[in-house]
Amino acid sequence: MKGFSYSSNGYYFVTICTQERNEWFGDAINGKMVLNRYGETVKKQWLWLEKQFKYVYLDEWIIMPDHFHGIIMINDLKSVGTGRDLSLQMKHKIKSLSELMGVFKTTSSKLIHKTGLNGFHWQRSFYDHIIRNEIELNEIRQYIRSNPSNYDND
Incomplete structure (x- = not known):
């Protein structure tokens, strides 16, 4: 959205697809997703975001054979009360949603490439939606x- 700061506190819905919608991450079988090792790598890196960036909260998410859906919350207040020196907290820069997705895509790609799957790539961009209320x-x-x-049907 033009003029909106995507590092603002709030919930965001993201969808990221693999290049050419190649099915790299596993199979949807009987309504359940069965991840292969590449899907597990993506899962590990998604969960890593919350550990790496204290202002990130991961809500509902799913890895599909050729894409990923997730709800991510950016909340700078989350880091307060962690026992860390507050003067240090004030110095950190909140990454924008785009920067966070870039970190996620880059780190997951590098780890997948290390397994020998050099042909893996995410699509260049991603879809995002600002979640405006609890119903949404x-x-x-x-x-x-x-x-x-x-x-x-996807």
């Missing part, structure tokens, strides 16, 4: 949960 948040959560069951 719950609808998107349900969409993510039902994605494996609806994969053939």
Whole structure:
């Protein structure tokens, strides 16, 4: 959205696809997603974001054979009360949603390439949506949960 700071506190829905929608991450079987080692790598790197950046909270997410859906919350207040020196907290720069997705895509790609799968690539950009209220948040959560069951219709 023009003029909006994507490092602002809030919930964001993201979708990231593999280049040419290649199915690298596993299979949707009977409404469940079964990840292969590349899918597990993507999972590990998604979870790493929350550990690496204290202002990031990961909500509902799913890895599909050829894409990823996730809800990410940026909340700079989350790091308060962690026992860390508050003077240090004030010095950190909040990464924008685009920067966070860049870190996620880069680190997951590098780890997948290390396994020998050099042909793996994410699409250049990603889809994002600012979640404006709790009704929308719950609808998107349900969409993510039902994605494996609806994969053939995606």
